[in-house]
Amino acid sequence: MRPATAWSPSVLIGAGATGLAVLLLSLSSPGWLRLGGVGPNWLVLWLLPWSLSQGTRVGLIGACILGFALETMTIGSATPLYGLALLAWFWGRRTGYRHLSFPSPAAMAVQASFGSLLVDVTLMLQLRLLADPRASHLQPGSGILSSDVAAAGWFGREITTAGLHGTMAAALVTGFLAPLVGTLLLRLWCPPDRSHHHG
Amino acid sequence: MVRLRKEFPQSTRRARQQRRRLLGLGAIVLSLAVASPMRQVIGGALMEAYAVLSRPFWPGPSQLKWVRQAEEAANMERLILLEKENQRLKELIGLPSVPRGNSLKAPVIARSPAVWWRQLTLGRGSRHGIRVGYAVVAPGGLIGRITAVTANTAQVTLVTDPTSRIGVLVTRTNHHGLLSGLGSGRPVLRFFTENPRTIPGDVVVTSSASTLVPGGIPVGVVQNVDRNRAPAPEAVVQTSAPIDAIAWADVLLQDPPELAQ
Numbered sequence: 001m002r003p004a005t006a007w008s009p010s011v012l013i014g015a016g017a018t019g020l021a022v023l024l025l026s027l028s029s030p031g032w033l034r035l036g037g038v039g040p041n042w043l044v045l046w047l048l049p050w051s052l053s054q055g056t057r058v059g060l061i062g063a064c065i066l067g068f069a070l071e072t073m074t075i076g077s078a079t080p081l082y083g084l085a086l087l088a089w090f091w092g093r094r095t096g097y098r099h100l101s102f103p104s105p106a107a108m109a110v111q112a113s114f115g116s117l118l119v120d121v122t123l124m125l126q127l128r129l130l131a132d133p134r135a136s137h138l139q140p141g142s143g144i145l146s147s148d149v150a151a152a153g154w155f156g157r158e159i160t161t162a163g164l165h166g167t168m169a170a171a172l173v174t175g176f177l178a179p180l181v182g183t184l185l186l187r188l189w190c191p192p193d194r195s196h197h198h199g
Numbered sequence: 200m201v202r203l204r205k206e207f208p209q210s211t212r213r214a215r216q217q218r219r220r221l222l223g224l225g226a227i228v229l230s231l232a233v234a235s236p237m238r239q240v241i242g243g244a245l246m247e248a249y250a251v252l253s254r255p256f257w258p259g260p261s262q263l264k265w266v267r268q269a270e271e272a273a274n275m276e277r278l279i280l281l282e283k284e285n286q287r288l289k290e291l292i293g294l295p296s297v298p299r300g301n302s303l304k305a306p307v308i309a310r311s312p313a314v315w316w317r318q319l320t321l322g323r324g325s326r327h328g329i330r331v332g333y334a335v336v337a338p339g340g341l342i343g344r345i346t347a348v349t350a351n352t353a354q355v356t357l358v359t360d361p362t363s364r365i366g367v368l369v370t371r372t373n374h375h376g377l378l379s380g381l382g383s384g385r386p387v388l389r390f391f392t393e394n395p396r397t398i399p400g401d402v403v404v405t406s407s408a409s410t411l412v413p414g415g416i417p418v419g420v421v422q423n424v425d426r427n428r429a430p431a432p433e434a435v436v437q438t439s440a441p442i443d444a445i446a447w448a449d450v451l452l453q454d455p456p457e458l459a460q
Contacts, residue, residue, distance in 0.1 A: 073320075074312060075347065075356055
């Protein structure tokens with residue numbers, strides 16, 4: 001199987017449409033796909049087949065566009081862009097424009113789970129480091145309470161109670177969905193009949 | 200004799216007539232006496248038969264729904280009247296009353312994309328009069344505050360977000376505290392006093408001393424209390440509005456108290 005060497009309009013339109021779709025899915029986060037109140041990491045699900053089929057450079061472009069788009073639509077200044085960029089580099093490294101074999105569903109699930117974990121960990125680190133206890137002067141009650149109570153943000157307790165739980169749940173759901181979504185998207189970007197001719 | 204003979208039949212005829220009249224009267228009295236219980240028995244049987252026969256044509260659940268709707272409308276009108284009366288009484292005895300501004304219904308068009316963002320996006324924005332800082336409520340109570348606005352959308356930071364801090368009050372004990380999101384489904388209430396005497400089941404409302412949200416909006420119910428927390432006890436609060444399930448929210452179109460003053 002071989003990725004499309006020249007960017008045909010259909011690949012571009014397909015990438016744009018599916019990218020938009022995963023962005024909308026991450027925002028609408030349908031309740032029937034959630035585990036413990038957390039949905040799958042749709043951007044990771046999209047990026048895995050994209051960078052597997054298109055290589056590092058194009059994968060990075062896709063990761064940056066989607067990561068930046070999600071960042072602008074969420075509160076706070078944390079961005080999934082760094083994690084996604086790392087993943088795009090990691091997944092696209094081995095393929096480039098060479099032949100690639102369809103990964104097995106299990107491999108895809110493991111890769112997607114790992115990707116989801118990585119993105120969530122980078123987000124957690126950003127939120128942990130960005131949360132500034134001194135910003136509590138802007139918060140109500142800061143004059144009455146000690147600053148560690150009025151301080152707002154992801155500190156140790158928030159991360160251990162909700163953060164790790166959500167990270168694990170997202171990794172699981174992403175892993176479960178990866179064989180289905182990833183295989184479909186890989187088929188879209190590198191049609192298997194082509195691979196027969198060239199491979 | 201002839202006269203007697205003639206008279207006799209006359210007298211017997213009269214007696215017979217009298218007897219017949221008496222009999223008739225007796226029959227009427229008797230039939231009246233019998234008829235009143237009979238009427239009930241027969242009437243009852245007939246009504247039951249009518250009920251069985253007409254059952255398919257009885258007013259159905261849709262008619263019952265109309266009645267319920269009418270009752271609801273009546274209750275709503277009563278509520279408005281009581282609220283006005285309450286307001287007037289509060290003014291009479293000089294209590295500070297919270298003027299309720301208009302609210303705007305807005306559809307929820309996006310939810311938290313991951314655990315790191317406890318947010319909602321509403322399908323109404325600055326074009327509809329929404330500004331940053333407005334409180335957002337849902338059936339049940341407060342769910343968050345507007346933190347960003349575009350022309351047609353508004354982002355709500357939920358009370359469960361770790362960056363959310365809202366001054367609240369436990370109504371039963373009148374103790375103030377700070378409602379802090381933990382990123383999980385339930386926020387935590389950090390008290391200002393060391394012995395808040397709060398028990399599970401206490402109702403939590405926004406504090407009238409809060410500079411961010413109007414006072415008196417219900418927030419949730421205390422689920423359990425951790426008295427060993429330093430520097431002050433904490434209580435886990437279950438929000439009364441089903442944050443994960445709502446599809447429409449109300450934006451209170453009034454500036455936060457801090458700005459209004």
